[in-house]
Amino acid sequence: MAGHQHAASHTEGGLLRGKPPSRHMARQHSATGIADLRRGGSGMPHVRTAPELRALALAVKDESSQETLSAPLTRLAQSPFEGCAEEESWHPSQGWRWMSHHLSMDALWAKIREEAEADAEAEPTLASTLHSTVLVHQSFEKTMAFILANKLASSTLLGTHLMRLCQDAYADDPAIIDACNADLQAVIDRDPACDKYTQCILYFKGFQAVQSYRISHWLWKKGRKALALALQSRVSEVFHVDIHPAVVVGRGILMDHATGIVMGETAVVGDNVSMLHHVTLGGSGTGKGIRHPNIGHGVLLGAGATVLGPIHVGNGTKVGAGTVVVSSLPSHSVAVGVPAKIIKTDEKAEPCQSMDQCSGFIHNYEI
Template structure:
């Protein structure tokens, strides 16, 4: 299992994002007010992310100013800010519907939910566990993405569409993973302790995939749409079905970047060779 990255280098290019946002606000007045609130003088990555989260996730149960402060504390930490930048780049590079990094920042629910989780995770790690759970609850209610704040998620992670994603308390997601809508990283029954999946680098989890229990999904593997995975998955394997079984191998070490959900099972490949 790959370790989560300790040193990450990407940064959000606030100057470039602000310039693109100014052009967008001028050409599409409906967005002008939102852009003016997000991009203020001397915007930093931390203030930009904190403003985005407090604007979009705040609720009468979670005051915007308190959420801004919590988010600012999170993203002033270099690793969290760099992880957010890598997440944004992942969306831009992998989502064919995304035309710019600014679009990903402004309109990707998956990006917003993941950065909200990062704030909740920081609160959890700092001992503010009830505040972390309140933020988890708010994100779940508003965005339909439910990530326990104790879960560990690396950088360069993309939630595509994001609706219905559930990630349990002891789950671990490594760097450069793509997770489609409706994916569950869950436990089994009432088992306590370490009970959730561990997902390796470069993994692609297809729409509606359910991965249950303290099992490892090896680096570079792909879980097909609607698969129910109950046993460990070897690195670079493709699994599909209910319950999931190995049906082939991935073409490279990073299916998360390729975002190719089509696969040939071994039997199909043999038939094609015989034709």
């Protein structure tokens, strides 16, 4: 995606731990907003001169260094990339960063319209669809609101009401649409089956499910729990993805295929997390406290992976397909089996980027 613009941008940090291994792609640091954490902590070192980056906090949950990300996503005033430093040592396990090839919101919207116009001309059968979903709208926010509303509408939950709801959420908390942009960039970066932005926003149910969750989470934080749960129910029916509105999810999320993904009420998912279908972040017990997993930054959860209870999966860790995790995993580890066993550690690996669920271990390991 050479030549893409990168102007004003926004970012949420969050869980941050571990050494930063070298990375083949330099990353631009954008400044816009960091999540408040459930528990206070010390700030992380920042690499750009803009004072916005001082807003990052790190929460340490207990002596096992379990980090906890919390809502809401926050957004500071727009700031240009001027003054940003290139981070050649950036690693996905450090949290979301805007890269130089990522698009600003204005550039993203222009690219989406360009793709829609080209597809409408090339495929007349889709012309009316592309006009109603993209080309008649004046902004990315309105397009996303229209798409989600039409996917989730029912005979009793009207599309017009849902579209207004999405627009209200985006207007009240612009960090939601920033996170949507980050998720979209993550899909383009990590999914070789996706070569257009329009392909993702129109047809990828994993992406649509995450964006729908973000609206339900906004409702939950506003105390509108009845509507948040109604929206969760519709997302489960339509996309076969069940994410409780109270779950805390970072930025740069890829849910590939997505069918059967479940995240329970107190689960936490960091930035740059990639997961495939039938992943379960399940609870243990009936208490009212934290009973679901905390997933760090830059983690890959393979197809059918199950993580149970109030445990922590460390930053940059790979959980192999079909693995059942019932105890905490350290950062930058590879875990496979039932129950999970750690078979190697690799601080340089970027599992959420490579999306490799089996290379290097699956043929030499017996459950």
